[in-house]
Amino acid sequence: MRELLGRLSALDHGAESAVRVIAYFDALIDGHAGLDALVRGAAVLSGCPAGLHDAARHLAIRIDSEGHRLAASAGPARARWPVAALDEAGALVWLERDDGPVELDAMIVERLAAGARVVLDRTRGRAATRDPALVEVLVDRHADADTRARAARRLGLAAGSSARVVATVPIGEGGALPAVLRRRHTLLGRVDVSVVPHAADWTGDPELARRAGIGPPVPVEELPMSWEGALVALRLTADGTALDPGPRQLRHAELGGLALLATSVPTAAAQIADVAALDDLGRQLPWALATLDAIADRASLRRAAASLHVHHSTLQERVAQLARLLGWPLDTAAGHHRLYLALVLRRLHRNGELPTLAG
Amino acid sequence: MTSVTRSHPPFDPELAAVLAAMPAEMFGPIVIEEILSHRETILAQQVVPDETLRRGGAIELEERRVPGPPGEPDLTLLILRPANRTGLAPGLYNIHGGGMITGDRRSGVNGMLDWVEEFGLVLVSVEYRLAPEHPHPAPVEDCYAGLVWTAEHAEELGIDPDRLAIIGGSAGGGLAAATTLLARDRGGPALTHQLLLCPMLDDRATTPSSQELDGEGVWDRNANLAGWTALLGTARGGPDVPPYAAPARAVNLSGVPPTYIDVGSVETFRDEVIDYAARLSQAGVSVELHMWAGAFHGFELYAPQAAVSQAAAEARLSYLRRAFGS
Numbered sequence: 266m267r268e269l270l271g272r273l274s275a276l277d278h279g280a281e282s283a284v285r286v287i288a289y290f291d292a293l294i295d296g297h298a299g300l301d302a303l304v305r306g307a308a309v310l311s312g313c314p315a316g317l318h319d320a321a322r323h324l325a326i327r328i329d330s331e332g333h334r335l336a337a338s339a340g341p342a343r344a345r346w347p348v349a350a351l352d353e354a355g356a357l358v359w360l361e362r363d364d365g366p367v368e369l370d371a372m373i374v375e376r377l378a379a380g381a382r383v384v385l386d387r388t389r390g391r392a393a394t395r396d397p398a399l400v401e402v403l404v405d406r407h408a409d410a411d412t413r414a415r416a417a418r419r420l421g422l423a424a425g426s427s428a429r430v431v432a433t434v435p436i437g438e439g440g441a442l443p444a445v446l447r448r449r450h451t452l453l454g455r456v457d458v459s460v461v462p463h464a465a466d467w468t469g470d471p472e473l474a475r476r477a478g479i480g481p482p483v484p485v486e487e488l489p490m491s492w493e494g495a496l497v498a499l500r501l502t503a504d505g506t507a508l509d510p511g512p513r514q515l516r517h518a519e520l521g522g523l524a525l526l527a528t529s530v531p532t533a534a535a536q537i538a539d540v541a542a543l544d545d546l547g548r549q550l551p552w553a554l555a556t557l558d559a560i561a562d563r564a565s566l567r568r569a570a571a572s573l574h575v576h577h578s579t580l581q582e583r584v585a586q587l588a589r590l591l592g593w594p595l596d597t598a599a600g601h602h603r604l605y606l607a608l609v610l611r612r613l614h615r616n617g618e619l620p621t622l623a624g
Numbered sequence: 625m626t627s628v629t630r631s632h633p634p635f636d637p638e639l640a641a642v643l644a645a646m647p648a649e650m651f652g653p654i655v656i657e658e659i660l661s662h663r664e665t666i667l668a669q670q671v672v673p674d675e676t677l678r679r680g681g682a683i684e685l686e687e688r689r690v691p692g693p694p695g696e697p698d699l700t701l702l703i704l705r706p707a708n709r710t711g712l713a714p715g716l717y718n719i720h721g722g723g724m725i726t727g728d729r730r731s732g733v734n735g736m737l738d739w740v741e742e743f744g745l746v747l748v749s750v751e752y753r754l755a756p757e758h759p760h761p762a763p764v765e766d767c768y769a770g771l772v773w774t775a776e777h778a779e780e781l782g783i784d785p786d787r788l789a790i791i792g793g794s795a796g797g798g799l800a801a802a803t804t805l806l807a808r809d810r811g812g813p814a815l816t817h818q819l820l821l822c823p824m825l826d827d828r829a830t831t832p833s834s835q836e837l838d839g840e841g842v843w844d845r846n847a848n849l850a851g852w853t854a855l856l857g858t859a860r861g862g863p864d865v866p867p868y869a870a871p872a873r874a875v876n877l878s879g880v881p882p883t884y885i886d887v888g889s890v891e892t893f894r895d896e897v898i899d900y901a902a903r904l905s906q907a908g909v910s911v912e913l914h915m916w917a918g919a920f921h922g923f924e925l926y927a928p929q930a931a932v933s934q935a936a937a938e939a940r941l942s943y944l945r946r947a948f949g950s
Binding site for chain 2: 285286288289290291292293295296297298301302305306308309310330331332333
């Protein structure tokens, strides 16, 4: 005889109940249910409150068997409650079974944990960073298109959508990666390679203690090209210090002809004479390189003086001195161009240890 | 008749999980003959004892035999009211569900006792004759007769006659809608609100949603045809069915009291409910419509703990507070 009406409520022991527990959680996962629904299901099926706690992801959920939310706790309050771990970092789920033990509890809490892991992988990644191997594949032009498409999907990037690569290195001891660059990230050599969806619109952050080469936005299928562009831009950046003056963050789009220069110059080449001269000057006079960078970078001497916080006439004297030491005029257009190129080539040379995309 | 089953919206994940975890037979095809042969057993399994309804003395329970329609048998009303009542209270006239063929005056009443306590209201639940033994118009005329008696004896029951509302779920929702139309057309009793919960309104069963469920979910198209046929016999779907049997057929919906109407998005009744809400509104009636995403028919009864079930209960309570709270 069939019942016409029944209410899903606490199941007791037995193989049939176990099958129903599995069916319940499988259906929740198939239906892309969230953590609340999973914890609630465990509470309903067991007949006692269920909880989840994950400090690293700032998650705390407790729900009773009527489906009502309870005040969260930092973990199971009693040692004898059935518990299952979500990861190695201390995230847990549990059932608040005081009148136990009940045979089915172990299965319920295990199914809850398995389901929660699937949800967390899908929605929050592992420790807020998606698998680095996927990013590596995604920017690798030698990987075949299908493999890269799969990697894109698993990284939550829709086919055909727009994204860019941001290549960064830290400056000094600081420069922790911000969340937007950490979400889809890998390390290649000493470069942090981040894939950023175009929608996130990351085009640099002056507060960030990192040098950054910002690749052009491309369809996700063409991210290897954006990676190349990001790397080229990165090689043209500098720490922005006295010994290493220059821009910290560059977008590939603003490089113009410098991009070609950067890809043409062999990084391990012997120093060009002008670059050696700059290095010598930097060793002799601590203010020399910053001054030369300011002159090269600013449209007028007056603006250069302002950026250096020196008097205009002081700067004029210094420029004369530097021109003598360098051996070419710094007050002509040609001299300016030669200086600018020398500074760029110096940066490329200093960045020679950055990976290149050869072959 | 051949027809292609349309695809339906997905079930809410928690409700899908309930469907997956409950015994398979519970959601299989509803065979009317089987229900009829075991009706007493089914009802006995679902009975809620008096002491549960009395809530330790907080609620008074009374059963009354009252006259049925002219020339028809008497019928029974179940009356539940707060024990410590003072003065006249709002009244709620309840018509149970069960596909027109089963259920009784106690079906679902337990779930309304919180309202009795919160609003101090008097709940009156009618035992109407069931199809197929008693086809239309017996069920709706019983419901109307019980309503008339309730209104005429309002003060004796502790009900303010100006604050009487009607509620019904599923087949009870259809009967409530029909009883409301009868009350309008027969000059009374006056109703302040009607609450139609997943109501069964349209015997024609030609809407898109009435084709979407075939052996899936709860109250699929086969059960629906069987239920309507039990009520209307061969007249089902034909030209001679009046709106007091199938309220969706009513042409004039003006003069109907303010209405709360809800339905799940994966229900046979979905489209007839939305249509009824639209046409009531077009006739100038104040309507509150809720469609619950991914919900199947009766979802709140099968899975009251699910998030969507809690939301539905909250929404209904909110409306009742606005209706009765003043």
